[in-house]
Amino acid sequence: MNALEISAAVKRFGPVTALAGVDLAVPPGTLTAVLGPSGCGKTTLLRCLAGFERLDTGDIRLNGAPVDGPRTFTSPHRRRVAIVPQEGALFPHLSVAGNIAYGLPRDHHRTTRVQDLLTLMGLDGMENRFPHHLSGGQQQRVAVARALAPRPALILLDEAFSALDAGLRADLRDDVRAALRADGATALLVTHDQAEALSTADQIAVMRAGSILQAAPPETVYQAPATPWIASFVGGAMLLPGHWTTPTTVTTALGTLPATGIHTTAPVTVMIRPEQITLSDPTPPPIPAKVIDRTYLGHSALIRLELPDATPISARVPPNHLIDLGSQVGLTVTGPCRAWPASLRDN
Numbered sequence: 298m299n300a301l302e303i304s305a306a307v308k309r310f311g312p313v314t315a316l317a318g319v320d321l322a323v324p325p326g327t328l329t330a331v332l333g334p335s336g337c338g339k340t341t342l343l344r345c346l347a348g349f350e351r352l353d354t355g356d357i358r359l360n361g362a363p364v365d366g367p368r369t370f371t372s373p374h375r376r377r378v379a380i381v382p383q384e385g386a387l388f389p390h391l392s393v394a395g396n397i398a399y400g401l402p403r404d405h406h407r408t409t410r411v412q413d414l415l416t417l418m419g420l421d422g423m424e425n426r427f428p429h430h431l432s433g434g435q436q437q438r439v440a441v442a443r444a445l446a447p448r449p450a451l452i453l454l455d456e457a458f459s460a461l462d463a464g465l466r467a468d469l470r471d472d473v474r475a476a477l478r479a480d481g482a483t484a485l486l487v488t489h490d491q492a493e494a495l496s497t498a499d500q501i502a503v504m505r506a507g508s509i510l511q512a513a514p515p516e517t518v519y520q521a522p523a524t525p526w527i528a529s530f531v532g533g534a535m536l537l538p539g540h541w542t543t544p545t546t547v548t549t550a551l552g553t554l555p556a557t558g559i560h561t562t563a564p565v566t567v568m569i570r571p572e573q574i575t576l577s578d579p580t581p582p583p584i585p586a587k588v589i590d591r592t593y594l595g596h597s598a599l600i601r602l603e604l605p606d607a608t609p610i611s612a613r614v615p616p617n618h619l620i621d622l623g624s625q626v627g628l629t630v631t632g633p634c635r636a637w638p639a640s641l642r643d644n
């Protein structure tokens with residue numbers, strides 16, 4: 298049985314349809330990232346799951362039990378859904394231990410559970426500190442420990458790492474992931490950060506304009522995105538016009554390439570990732586291109602190129618790869634690309 302099941306969920310605010318028929322299943326003990334651009338309905342979905350809003354139509358089930366539907370509505374405090382907001386969620390007058398213990402019954406398990414969570418979240422020795430004596434990252438650790446404490450049916454992480462700087466954010470993300478796994482918790486992470494979703498989640502639900510377009514493991518969303526829009530939104534991609542030339546190859550401005558996807562005799566849109574492009578000497582030219590720009594990214598560099606017909610191309614290369622702007626290079630494409638009917642270009 299799934300820990301969470303959302304079926305055909307619709308939520309309108311006057312003329313605005315914030316949720317346009319959302320379907321999503323989350324298996325127990327897993328983390329799903331809800332990833333989408335601003336205004337796509339992520340917060341509304343979260344608020345409906347927490348019980349702060351009621352669906353217009355559709356239903357939500359937690360561990361098989363309906364909590365929102367045509368004949369049911371369970372109030373927020375009876376849902377066993379915990380929320381970790383972006384920041385500022387702790388009770389300032391309670392210690393770390395007091396914050397974590399807040400939702401626990403006063404029995405003999407309480408101290409042990411608090412101690413286990415302190416250890417799980419890397420907070421050993423900080424139990425007597427107060428929130429204003431903690432860094433932002435430590436405060437978020439306490440907030441996650443407090444959410445986990447009563448073993449809720451579902452934990453909602455609402456952009457929970459967004460307020461932290463990059464290094465701290467990656468560490469906290471990894472530790473929270475490990476703690477959720479160790480505790481067997483089921484969680485939904487709302488984020489607009491595709492790198493965060495790819496690195497943290499068991500499943501990514503890609504949301505756009507009130508609908509979930511694809512819900513799949515990160516590898517599938519990245520390698521086999523359901524639509525060209527998902528390809529561009531998750532990970533960055535070049536989308537080139539082309540056509541199928543054999544059942545397994547498409548022809549584009551970058552030549553004839555192995556491809557998977559929806560077969561059609563009509564024109565197609567072909568996805569190629571920047572890391573599939575290798576640069577070499579222009580002689581003999583595999584595919585000639587001119588170097589237009591270079592962006593240094595630390596772990597890699599992104600080279601912007603132009604084919605003779607002015608088609609823009611991006612290539613991801615090692616960060617120390619030296620290259621002169623304006624020079625001519627040769628391009629080779631490795632690995633299969635993905636193709637969709639060109640009519641889906643904007644989907």
Ligand SMILES: Nc1ncnc2c1ncn2[C@@H]1O[C@H](COP(=O)(O)OP(=O)(O)OP(=O)(O)O)[C@@H](O)[C@H]1O
Binds near residue numbers: 314315333335342
């Ligand atoms: N209470 C409300 N009243 C009217 N419209 C609302 C309300 N809440 C949300 N909306 C609208 O519903 C749509 C979805 O909003 P929502 O906040 O869920 O998106 P989001 O993906 O969380 O965006 P962001 O990432 O910017 O927070 C938007 O068009 C928003 O303006």
